[in-house]
Amino acid sequence: MNNKGNVSLELLLTFMIFIMIVSSVVSIAYSQLDSIDETHTRRQAKEQTLHVSHIMNEVYFMGNSYSRKYQLPENINDESYVMEINSTGVYVNSHYQLTKDEYIPKNISHNGKKSKNIFLTPGNTYTFTNKNGEICIYG
Amino acid sequence: MNNRGQISLEYIIFSTVIIIMVISLSQAVLDENEKNMIITSARMGAQEGVDKNAYATYYNDTFNYYQSDYPRLLYPTDIDIVNISLNETSEKRLTINIAAHSNTKLSHNQKYIISSRINYYARRSITNTFKQKQNGLYYTPALSDNYEIECEDVKWV
Numbered sequence: 001m002n003n004k005g006n007v008s009l010e011l012l013l014t015f016m017i018f019i020m021i022v023s024s025v026v027s028i029a030y031s032q033l034d035s036i037d038e039t040h041t042r043r044q045a046k047e048q049t050l051h052v053s054h055i056m057n058e059v060y061f062m063g064n065s066y067s068r069k070y071q072l073p074e075n076i077n078d079e080s081y082v083m084e085i086n087s088t089g090v091y092v093n094s095h096y097q098l099t100k101d102e103y104i105p106k107n108i109s110h111n112g113k114k115s116k117n118i119f120l121t122p123g124n125t126y127t128f129t130n131k132n133g134e135i136c137i138y139g
Numbered sequence: 140m141n142n143r144g145q146i147s148l149e150y151i152i153f154s155t156v157i158i159i160m161v162i163s164l165s166q167a168v169l170d171e172n173e174k175n176m177i178i179t180s181a182r183m184g185a186q187e188g189v190d191k192n193a194y195a196t197y198y199n200d201t202f203n204y205y206q207s208d209y210p211r212l213l214y215p216t217d218i219d220i221v222n223i224s225l226n227e228t229s230e231k232r233l234t235i236n237i238a239a240h241s242n243t244k245l246s247h248n249q250k251y252i253i254s255s256r257i258n259y260y261a262r263r264s265i266t267n268t269f270k271q272k273q274n275g276l277y278y279t280p281a282l283s284d285n286y287e288i289e290c291e292d293v294k295w296v
Binding site: 009020024027028031032034035038039041042043045046093096097098099100 | 179183184187191198199260267270
């Protein structure tokens with residue numbers, strides 16, 4: 001660029017090619033934002049099931065009276081979720097998607113009561129205690 | 140170019156030659172650019188399909204179906220996308236071939252389900268990248284600006 005307000009042909013060509021490259025990259029990048037968000041949700045949901053099942057297994061194997069506290073996160077990727085523990089595993093339902101992980105202990109109770117389906121509330125803190133091989137969840 | 144607003148004849152001829160070359164090559168360049176975008180978006184889509192299996196997190200109806208018929212798929216499956224290639228089947232039709240590898244032992248049906256998922260996300264990614272309308276429930280075929288794109292079954296290597 002000189003002082004007379006003119007731009008060289010090279011600069012114009014370079015700028016044109018730059019705009020072409022950027023516009024093609026931007027459309028690909030933009031379409032990937034949604035997929036990154038979905039993958040983020042799946043990862044967080046899976047992590048929650050793994051955390052809880054891991055804690056239950058740990059409490060079970062550490063023996064009688066062993067206890068662990070765990071606070072569930074408020075949200076998964078900015079939305080609420082449902083966590084359920086039943087005899088087949090720990091389930092998380094978030095963003096209309098479901099994932100599960102299995103655990104080893106056979107006997108589970110929630111606040112002193114045996115229940116087929118235990119629902120844990122997001123944001124709450126729960127204590128997992130081993131009472132002679134039974135995993136008691138309080139909170 | 141001088142300071143009196145005039146340009147030399149050589150410059151005009153040189154510019155004309157360049158413009159003619161650019162115009163004659165632009166069609167091929169744009170076509171190659173579109174194919175590059177197709178293959179890049181297919182790769183990203185395929186990776187999303189693989190990630191879905193890696194985290195084993197599915198929509199509720201799919202999850203329930205797997206729980207009754209394919210419980211193995213409810214566990215994370217490690218899959219690598221090895222190669223993606225593009226074949227021109229006709230003037231406006233392209234076929235994408237994806238090769239994948241897994242260290243997990245999978246049955247034929249399980250591989251077919253995973254293959255369908257990888258292809259679905261590849262087609263969806265292409266359609267979304269080119270901001271085209273969804274073609275059918277499963278994006279068959281996917282659409283770019285000038286092509287219809289279909290996917291072959293994933294080749295397991």
